[in-house]
Amino acid sequence: MTTTALPRILQIGRLPLPALEAELAARYNVTCLSDQPDPAGFLALHGAEFSGVVTTASIGLKGEVIAALPHLQVISSFGVGFDALDIDAAKARGAQVGYTPGVLNDCVADMAFALMLDVSRGIAASDRFVRRGAWTQGRFALGSRVSGKRLGIVGMGRIGEAVADRASGFRMEVGYHNRRRNPDAALQYFESLTALAGWADYLVLTVAGGPATRHMVDRAVLDALGPQGFLINVARGSVVDEAALISALAEGRIAGAGLDVFEDEPQVPAALMALDNVVLTPHTASATHETRRAMADLVLTNLASFYATGSVSVPVPGT
Ligand code: 8YV
Secondary structure: OOOOOOOEEEEOOOOOOHHHHHHHHHHOEEEEHHHOOOHHHHHHHHHHHOOEEEEEOOOOEOHHHHHOOOOOOEEEEEOOOOOOEOHHHHHHHOOEEEOOOOOOHHHHHHHHHHHHHHHHHOHHHHHHHHHOOHHHOOOOOOOOOOOOOEEEEEOOOHHHHHHHHHHHHHOOEEEEEOOOOOOOOOOEEOOOHHHHHHHOOEEEEOOOOOHHHOOOEOHHHHHHHOOOOEEEEOOOHHHEOHHHHHHHHHOOOOOEEEEOOOOEOOEOOHHHHOOOOEEEOOOOOOOOHHHHHHHHHHHHHHHHHHHHHOOOOOEOOOO
16 A cells, blocks of 8 residues: 655645634645744755645745745645735746635625725724713714715726625715726726826725835825825735825825725834724734635635646636
8 A cells, every 4th residue: 555645835824714724734744834943944954845835915925935945836825915925936936826816805895895984984983982981971073974975996806896896885986096997897997096086085995915006095196085085995005105194194184094904014003093083904804704714715725726736726817
């Protein structure tokens, strides 16, 4: 009788779903890099043993780690964003890269609306108001109506489309900005982001992170959004010039912001925490039982498919 050794998988850091870690450990010979007392020393000694990597959109995978894995053949990433993953280094190594798009569209779009409603109607702020006993002393400040307003979406991919779908129930007018006009989106297209911001009451960011979109929301865009406008970010912290956002919020040059992502996560600037016209969530737009389970299933499917056929089932485009 012959036994086949299980493929060696390097898990770069702790995964957001403990069940996924257990499922990976049952199918593969897994080592977690962040658990090693000396990760660089571990890689130098054992890097050549691994054919696979599991990581997440947040943890990513650095070129220097890929360089230490000479026999790397497959990367399976938990998440739709791959801005923290060195795709060029993966391609140069000839490794397949799988990811988990599609299954999180609904939850991320739900979160965009949750933030929009919260910051406009002061849900979290009024919860704090009730809990500190302030209701017995006076009334909570008026909010802004969401229904019927103008919604500007930045990045009309799958998540942007899911946000646009939800807008009809709120009778919102929808416009969008994208690198190119999306032929499937029968919505008003703005070639300029500043023009979209000037038109919109809510600017919702659903664009991919990375060098091409870094700080695309800058002081000029925020000033175009204006004192009645709200910024909602469920994309990446890097898309927004956070210092410019803080001054726009503090000086009342925009009305408020709902933020799920930040430039230096999990660090959130104290200046943002001090503002009451801001709602902050800890990068949890996809963090529901249902969606995280579906993402975990795709991580497993991509690996299983690679080890059975030589190809992941859902590759990052261009890999
Ligand atoms: C997750 C994400 O929070 O999919 C992405 O790109 O940013 C989020 O869904 C992330 O994958 C968990 O690390």
